[in-house]
Amino acid sequence: MKVPGMVVLAVIDGMPMFELSIVCETFGLERLDLADPWYELRLAASGPVCTRNGFTLRPRYGLEALVEADTVVVPALPGDYVDGDARLEPALLDALKAAHERGARLLSLCTGAFALAAAGLLDGRTATTHWMRTDLMRARHPLVRVDPSVLYVDDGDILTSAGRSAGLDLCLHVIRKDLGFEVANQVARRLVVQTHRPGGQAQYIQAPMPRTDGDGLAPLLEWATERLHRPLTVAALARQAGLSPRTLARRFHDATGTTPLRWLHAQRLSRARQLLESTDLPVDRVGQESGLGSAGNLRHHFIRAVGVTPTEYRRAFHEVRP
Structure with missing residues (x-):
């Protein structure tokens, strides 16, 4: 086990609230009866941001907090970054690279893996993202070994999770690594979820149907x-x-x-x-x-x-x- 240390969540304009809630609930809510000290959670951004749901957030810390973190979390990205032409802040990508060079552990939730890939941090590594975006990840970042079937990938200092609720699986996995099975089990019980779900995201993918009936089949x-x-x-x-x-x-x-x-x-x-x-x-x-x-x-x-x-x-x- 290790001292939990400081977790910094990169708050991105247009991000969904779901992943923010996962991080705040797992790392940000002190559970000193389970482990003392608990994680110290900080939210960081280059300025005020507006979530996908319309909430305005004014994080107390700037992006330089990522470089000081023990663990950096990148949430799911807005759709216009993943599917459109929008670009991530160069300052965010620079902070992610600097945090990695300093030795921080990096986590991505859902499509947050696209930010790590854009920073070049997933080149030559195995990673995952939401199953609906794995083909796009392969096409946009061919040096990344994309595994579409798992709930998360633990590649040592960089960990990536699959779609949406798989971010909770990854966060519980990190708590299990840091503080042990019993603490992770207790956190999962309080959240009323399984500590470890069997299988991967393949069980949530629908079977492919014909693309066209042009040949009358x-x-x-x-x-x-x-x-x-x-x-x-x-x-x-x-x-x-x-x-x-x-x-x-x-x-x-x-x-x-x-x-x-x-x-x-x-x-x-x-x-x-x-x-x-x-x-x-x-x-x-x-x-x-x-x-x-x-x-x-x-x-x-x-x-x-x-x-x-x-x-x-x-x-x-x-x-x-x-």
Whole structure:
């Protein structure tokens, strides 16, 4: 365990309140009954900022506080920085680089990883961000090894979290590293959350659907979707479509961006997720109805694709009915 030290949150104009609340709740609320001393939290900005929700904040500290911090936290960025043409303050990027050179630990929440990447601090490292922005991260920062499946990445002195609530998972992970499992468990209990959620953000990503029906494959896709519980091969799909397997593969890729077998597998996983969420069918029956086979086979494919077991997924997402 280590002395918690000073945590400085970089407050950015247009940032969402959610990540601000996560940091204030985990590091800013003193819990001296759990650990003494607790973290010292400071908010820093170049001047008054307005959050995405319209709240005006006047942080007490300037960006130079980042250089003095033991831990620097970068929150989710406004959409116009991530998806638009807006640029981050050069002073913020300089402060992040100076803090890293001085030896500070850097954390990013959600799309805050784009700020670390813009500062060049993620080059050659593994990192993550919100699953809806991982492709954009790869395209904009090709030197970053992006992992879209995890809730957070601990790469030593730089830690990045996935979308939204995964920031809380990362902050609890940091408390666990600094102050031990028992303290992190107690903080999680007070926040009424799990200390460590199983799996990654893959379990929250929806299965891909066809991009276009330009080649008229909709009837075939509907036919296959109604028969996921049966053995289906590329040859069978081609016969149903009245095409050769090679022509089907080409048209399939044009319409869906993937191969027939990969599309089938994705649809079967999607069906299994739907059944786990909305029915009380036994796991082995879910495997049969989705076409993924036995309970063991379903478990294998589910862990590989989603990151959790079918039982854990049902526990998290099962529809509660009166």
